[in-house]
Amino acid sequence: MTITASNAAKQTFIPLARALARAYQAFASYDAAGYQNSDLTVSQADVLFTLGNTAGLTFTEIGDLTLITKGTLTGVVDRMSSKGLVKRLAITSDRRYTKVVLTTKGNKLFAIEFPRQIEYLKKRFDKIDDNTRQQAITILNKLVDSFD
Amino acid sequence: MTITASNAAKQTFIPLARALARAYQAFASYDAAGYQNSDLTVSQADVLFTLGNTAGLTFTEIGDLTLITKGTLTGVVDRMSSKGLVKRLAITSDRRYTKVVLTTKGNKLFAIEFPRQIEYLKKRFDKIDDNTRQQAITILNKLVDSFD
DNA sequence: CAATAATAGTCCTAATTAGGACTATGTCAA
DNA sequence: TTGACATAGTCCTAATTAGGACTATTATTG
Numbered sequence: 001m002t003i004t005a006s007n008a009a010k011q012t013f014i015p016l017a018r019a020l021a022r023a024y025q026a027f028a029s030y031d032a033a034g035y036q037n038s039d040l041t042v043s044q045a046d047v048l049f050t051l052g053n054t055a056g057l058t059f060t061e062i063g064d065l066t067l068i069t070k071g072t073l074t075g076v077v078d079r080m081s082s083k084g085l086v087k088r089l090a091i092t093s094d095r096r097y098t099k100v101v102l103t104t105k106g107n108k109l110f111a112i113e114f115p116r117q118i119e120y121l122k123k124r125f126d127k128i129d130d131n132t133r134q135q136a137i138t139i140l141n142k143l144v145d146s147f148d
Numbered sequence: 149m150t151i152t153a154s155n156a157a158k159q160t161f162i163p164l165a166r167a168l169a170r171a172y173q174a175f176a177s178y179d180a181a182g183y184q185n186s187d188l189t190v191s192q193a194d195v196l197f198t199l200g201n202t203a204g205l206t207f208t209e210i211g212d213l214t215l216i217t218k219g220t221l222t223g224v225v226d227r228m229s230s231k232g233l234v235k236r237l238a239i240t241s242d243r244r245y246t247k248v249v250l251t252t253k254g255n256k257l258f259a260i261e262f263p264r265q266i267e268y269l270k271k272r273f274d275k276i277d278d279n280t281r282q283q284a285i286t287i288l289n290k291l292v293d294s295f296d
Numbered sequence: 297c298a299a300t301a302a303t304a305g306t307c308c309t310a311a312t313t314a315g316g317a318c319t320a321t322g323t324c325a326a
Numbered sequence: 327t328t329g330a331c332a333t334a335g336t337c338c339t340a341a342t343t344a345g346g347a348c349t350a351t352t353a354t355t356g
Contacts, residue, residue: 005200005259008266013273016281017175019288024172025215026295027165032314043342052153059305067173072343074306079341096304096351111153118156125161127294132287133164139284140167146275147174180344191312207335220313222336227311244321244334 020143034120038113039083043068043076045113048085048102052110056089056101085109168291182268186261187231191216191224193261196233196250200258204237204249233257 003011032042040048046066051057057065063073077100080086085106091097102110128136151159180190188196194214199205205213211221225248228234233254239245250258276284 003263003267003270005262008263009201011266011270011273012278013270013276013281014266016273016276016285016288017269019285019292020172020175021215023288023291024168026292027168029314030295041341053157060303067169068342069344070305071307071345072341075342094304094352098305114153115151115156118159118162119151121165122151122159122161124294125159125164128161128164128290130160132290133161135283136287136291137164137167139280139287140164140171142276142280143171143284144167144174146272147178177344189311208333216312217314218335219315219337220311223312242322242334246335 030124031117031121034117040109040113041076043072044080044085045117047073047076047080047100048106048110049114049117051086051100051102051106052114056099058091058097058099062100080106178272179265179269182265188257188261189224191220192228192233193265195221195224195228195248196254196258197262197265199234199248199250199254200262204247206239206245206247208245210248228254 001007028042035042035045038045043066046068047062050062050065059070059073059077062068062077063070066073068076077086077088081088084103086100087103089099089101091099125133149155176190183190183193186193191214194216195210198210198213207218207221207225210216210225211218214221216224225234225236229236232251234248235251237247237249239247273281
């Protein structure tokens with residue numbers, strides 16, 4: 001059947017798309033509120049937490065892990081760098097790469113903010129039982145696959 | 149058990165948070181690619197599709213439906229307005245409100261872009277069977293509830 | 297080896313984003 | 327009625343966002 005402007009809204013997948021957007025939005029805004037009293041933005045925290053307990057990562061690696069695109073990441077790392085949280089390290093073996101590593105200050109902040117935020121998120125995720133959580137992961141991965 | 153920087157990453161809810169972010173991201177980036185050949189951004193399309201087949205909505209209503217916050221919405225509507233897609237209408241019964249309505253041009257664009265984008269999204273959502281789709285909606289709504 | 301292709305990161309632009317201050321308007325209770 | 331409070335929308339700011347052009351570097355292939 002042809003999709004027109006008047007019947008398009010009846011497509012049965014629309015409630016799913018909405019539910020996905022709403023669930024992500026609810027999570028993202030609760031998550032963001034957790035950083036109110038820190039000097040971190042969500043993206044900066046994302047990078048900080050990704051770099052924690054590593055020996056440094058390249059821009060591409062950080063981008064893959066955080067879903068922040070390269071153009072954005074340059075700016076995020078710049079701002080973290082001017083706060084003294086991270087440093088850029090040249091890689092001599094392949095000079096296209098740059099490694100980003102936490103400074104001592106970055107590590108200290110990680111040690112405080114990471115467990116604090118996890119504890120904060122846990123309050124809400126604890127409302128979800130193990131079974132539902134497992135199902136949710138399985139189903140969300142199916143969604144990811146369908147968009148490959 | 150106390151959460152520390154070194155054990156925080158072992159929290160069992162973390163894979164769920166990641167899966168949610170990845171699923172939304174996969175959807176959002178596929179969705180965005182659908183507007184490549186149109187003169188619409190994702191937010192503008194969101195507003196256009198929300199206003200289609202209505203007699204106009206207030207900023208608050210549009211914000212609730214699209215999840216775009218008020219500060220952002222002013223700018224989005226401004227840009228759509230300067231493209232001639234929407235108009236602001238004063239509401240005399242309560243002068244705090246402004247109604248946003250599609251112009252003739254906006255309606256024409258809606259009639260083209262809405263079914264086109266729905267058809268485009270359907271290609272991927274059709275990979276998901278009915279049963280999985282229903283389960284996904286149920287589970288995503290549970291996630292939303294846990295963040296209330 | 298030399299030309300071509302691929303990869304990493306930066307820079308640039310327009311738009312979105314959240315949040316809060318601000319103005320205008322309306323509601324409600326004393 | 328008037329003062330306190332709530333609501334709607336705009337304006338402002340700093341940061342993020344995607345995407346593409348650009349430079350530098352490395353890999354591939356003829």
